[in-house]
Amino acid sequence: MHLAMIQSNFPWVESPFSSEIIKTKNLSEEQKKLATDYNRDGYVVLSDFLPIDLIDRVRKDAEEIGFNKDFPIKTYRDEQRIQDFWKASAASKELASYQPLLDLLSMLYGRESFPFQTLNFCVGSQQRAHSDTIHFSSLPAKFMCGVWVALEDVTEENGPLFYYPGSQRLPEYNFSQIKEGAKSTSYEDYKDYEDFMAEIVKVNGLEKKVFHAKKGDALIWSSNILHGGSPVLKEGSSRWSQVTHYFFKDCYYYTPMLSNMVTDELNLRNNLVNIATGEKVSPSYNGERLSYLKTNKTQYIFNNPGNRMQGSFSLLLRNLFRKNR
Known part of the structure; x- marks a missing residue:
């Protein structure tokens, strides 16, 4: 089989x-094991990989700045989490941009990785099982992953992460498989998604694993692996952590939750910033820039660059249909 066909349009590790493909790669035995485990399970755990002094600085900033109500935060913050704390904390940015980690992700996915979002938690999230692909996706698909880092030891009491090994091989479920209608969805529909995924876990007999992390451990997970947060059993216990989400170069990036996956109207993430460099990301499809048309305030539809008139005519018909409904 021709190598180009073998590589197809996936991250090679997925x-x-x-x-x-791994036979064609110049990898160390350790890298081969990481890639093989990641392909099979949808995650890998890195121990003794991140500098402990960096871990301590991130937690210190989170305690003294992030969750300090007297310190102004321009991004989203509630009692559990802060989004994009890297904008206020040099340590958080340094952790998200840790070069050996970026290199490892780039090795696994075969493209340059870049961090685009951080989430910092002071307690367990207690989230139900979900896949990141409902929030973050790419064209080509699956060029996204998450890295969760423990800023303290995690036990059964303070709400450890859980995940379902191998579940990354399931379809990338979105509301086109859940809702009967073709209207666009929003975060108000999220419970329907969670209920659906709970049934997917049951019908597939997926085995849950719980991650009792040690301070400094990092868990890399595939975009489509099902994961969540266990209940917090000890009231008042903390679970300091940072999650960083990564995309990979030469893709278009979008949010399925806020897209209409029936009509292919995508909520494109056109203003992504590479946290490591501070530069705005220039999206493409394997290096090719595509044109797209805006269909409403938040959604776009790709317009074949070789047939723009047809795309414009389709958009006109679509809008006329909407007005006449």
Whole structure:
């Protein structure tokens, strides 16, 4: 089989041909094991990989700045989490941009990785099982992953992460498989998604694993692996952590939750910033810039650059249909 066909349009580590592709890679035995485990399970754990002094600085900033109500935060903050704390904390940015981690992710996915969002938690999230692909997706698909870092030891009492090994091989579920209608969805529909995924876990007999992390441990997970947060059993216990979400170069990036996956109207993430460099990300499809048309305030539809008149005519008909409904 021709190598280009084997590589297809997947991250090589997520490819159905990964066992063949890995033979063409110049990897160490340790890298081969990481890639093989990641392909099989949808996650890997890194211990003794991150500098402990950096871990301590991130937690210190989170305690003294992030969750200090007297310190102004321009991004989203509630009692559990802060989004994009990297904008206020040099340590948080340094952790998200840790070069050996970026290099490892780039090795696994075969493209340059870049961090685009951080979430910092002071307690367990207690989230139900979900896949990141409902929030973050890409074209080509699956060029996204998350890295969760423990800023303290995690036990059964303070709400450890859980995940379902191998669940990354399930379809990337979104509301086109859940809702009967074709209207766009929002975060108000999220409970329907969570209920659906709970049934997916049951019908597939997926085995749950719980991550009792040690301070400094990092868990890399595939965009489509099902994961969540266990209940907090000890009232008042903390669970300091940072999650960083990563995309990879030469993709278009979008939010399925806020897209209409029936009509292919996508909520494109056109203003992503590479946290490591501070530069705005220039999206493309494998290096090719595509044109797209705005269909409403938040959604776009791709317009084939070789047939723009047809795309414009389709958009006109779509809008006329909407007005006449």
